Amino acid sequence: MPKIVDHDQRREEIAKAVLRVVAREGVGGVTVRDVAREAGWSTGVLSHYYENKRELLIGGMREAARIIGLRMTDIMRDRTGLDRLRGVIEEGMPLDDQREALCRIFFFFWAEGVNDPDLSAELATYYDWWRGQIRQAIESCQTEGSIRSHDAETLSEMFVALADGVAVQAMFNTRKIDKRRQRDLVGQWLDIVGAEPAADRRHGRAAGRGK
Amino acid sequence: MPKIVDHDQRREEIAKAVLRVVAREGVGGVTVRDVAREAGWSTGVLSHYYENKRELLIGGMREAARIIGLRMTDIMRDRTGLDRLRGVIEEGMPLDDQREALCRIFFFFWAEGVNDPDLSAELATYYDWWRGQIRQAIESCQTEGSIRSHDAETLSEMFVALADGVAVQAMFNTRKIDKRRQRDLVGQWLDIVGAEPAADRRHGRAAGRGK
Numbered sequence: 001m002p003k004i005v006d007h008d009q010r011r012e013e014i015a016k017a018v019l020r021v022v023a024r025e026g027v028g029g030v031t032v033r034d035v036a037r038e039a040g041w042s043t044g045v046l047s048h049y050y051e052n053k054r055e056l057l058i059g060g061m062r063e064a065a066r067i068i069g070l071r072m073t074d075i076m077r078d079r080t081g082l083d084r085l086r087g088v089i090e091e092g093m094p095l096d097d098q099r100e101a102l103c104r105i106f107f108f109f110w111a112e113g114v115n116d117p118d119l120s121a122e123l124a125t126y127y128d129w130w131r132g133q134i135r136q137a138i139e140s141c142q143t144e145g146s147i148r149s150h151d152a153e154t155l156s157e158m159f160v161a162l163a164d165g166v167a168v169q170a171m172f173n174t175r176k177i178d179k180r181r182q183r184d185l186v187g188q189w190l191d192i193v194g195a196e197p198a199a200d201r202r203h204g205r206a207a208g209r210g211k
Numbered sequence: 212m213p214k215i216v217d218h219d220q221r222r223e224e225i226a227k228a229v230l231r232v233v234a235r236e237g238v239g240g241v242t243v244r245d246v247a248r249e250a251g252w253s254t255g256v257l258s259h260y261y262e263n264k265r266e267l268l269i270g271g272m273r274e275a276a277r278i279i280g281l282r283m284t285d286i287m288r289d290r291t292g293l294d295r296l297r298g299v300i301e302e303g304m305p306l307d308d309q310r311e312a313l314c315r316i317f318f319f320f321w322a323e324g325v326n327d328p329d330l331s332a333e334l335a336t337y338y339d340w341w342r343g344q345i346r347q348a349i350e351s352c353q354t355e356g357s358i359r360s361h362d363a364e365t366l367s368e369m370f371v372a373l374a375d376g377v378a379v380q381a382m383f384n385t386r387k388i389d390k391r392r393q394r395d396l397v398g399q400w401l402d403i404v405g406a407e408p409a410a411d412r413r414h415g416r417a418a419g420r421g422k
Contacts, residue, residue, distance in 0.1 A: 104322075107318075107322045108322040109319045109320065110321065111318045127380060129383065150403065155394070155403075157377065157380060157396070158403070159375060160380060161373045161375075163376070164375065164376040165379075168321060168375050168376075169371060171331070188365055189369070191408075192361065192403075192408075194368070194402065195408035197402075197403075197409060198392055198409045
């Protein structure tokens with residue numbers, strides 16, 4: 001009986017193996033040989049699906065983005081208010097192996113993407129979608145009064161920037177920012193960024209350069 | 212008469228040439244040959260100071276960090292209050308060619324640094340120092356009442372995360388975040404993050420997971 005090969009499934013399995021290697025050893029650990037070993041196939045089979053390290057990383061990135069996108073979609077459907085906003089921010093942070101692998105691949109392609117218009121456009125698509133989900137969650141919160149009435153696009157940019165920025169600091173910090181502290185920070189951001197400012201603001205504002 | 216070569220000066224000139232190449236062509240444009248052309252020396256002279264692309268980038272990173280560190284030190288000495296805080300945040304953002312080059316090199320080493328403890332430690336040193344300056348500026352503002360009385364370390368982490376995060380979004384965004392908008396955002400962050408929250412906060416808080 002001839003073997004029936006489900007190519008999409010195999011591509012997906014290989015992409016998942018890429019994520020495991022990245023989670024364990026970083027982007028530098030990704031080679032066709034290592035991923036083949038991790039996936040349990042020969043490098044010959046692997047190279048039928050992904051030609052080189054770069055292709056493997058793109059495959060891993062797409063797979064992680066797909067999984068995380070599904071989780072975010074679930075959160076947007078199942079939760080409400082601040083809990084929903086919190087969830088959709090946290091899903092984009094390196095709080096488990098899969099999300100940490102995605103962050104590491106993103107770091108890699110942040111550096112690469114600058115000189116690659118196609119890749120840059122693909123990263124922008126992920127960001128736009130994520131920011132859009134966060135914006136939608138913010139707008140619901142604003143309707144119920146749990147987030148301040150500031151421009152929702154600016155607030156969503158801020159939450160994305162905070163999530164990315166703290167992921168960077170978590171990686172390059174003499175004082176370790178562990179996963180527990182990252183979660184704690186999300187709560188503080190919601191308190192700080194989301195809270196209505198005092199009505200009687202006595203203090204001076206930032207010099208209005210560029211405003 | 213024998214030529215007197217100031218090696219430190221030459222290293223510095225080459226590092227500055229690296230920054231110009233990165234600003235113009237990105238990290239991918241950095242090769243010993245290109246930097247030699249930019250600096251106006253032969254690749255032979257260049258290789259006496261920097262062995263390969265990686266060494267060149269580290270040289271460029273240190274030079275940019277040095278220049279930006281001097282500027283931040285000036286701001287810390289010469290300005291006060293929110294203007295000082297604003298200045299020391301903006302100096303770390305890609306608002307001119309030199310700072311943009313530093314950001315691009317940082318992006319590159321964010322990806323690299325994960326697997327290189329020495330480099331990772333060096334990046335952490337820069338972050339610690341920058342965050343320390345921001346923290347000091349925040350504490351002065353808190354004393355004069357222009358920034359809310361929240362833990363200064365958390366607020367300084369937030370401003371660093373916002374600056375890094377928006378630099379990433381500026382690079383990978385279907386809607387371009389230009390330098391003018393980045394400056395505008397800094398003003399909004401100071402308004403939003405810095406403002407005292409309303410005393411009578413009616414709305415629910417974020418679910419306290421991990422707090």
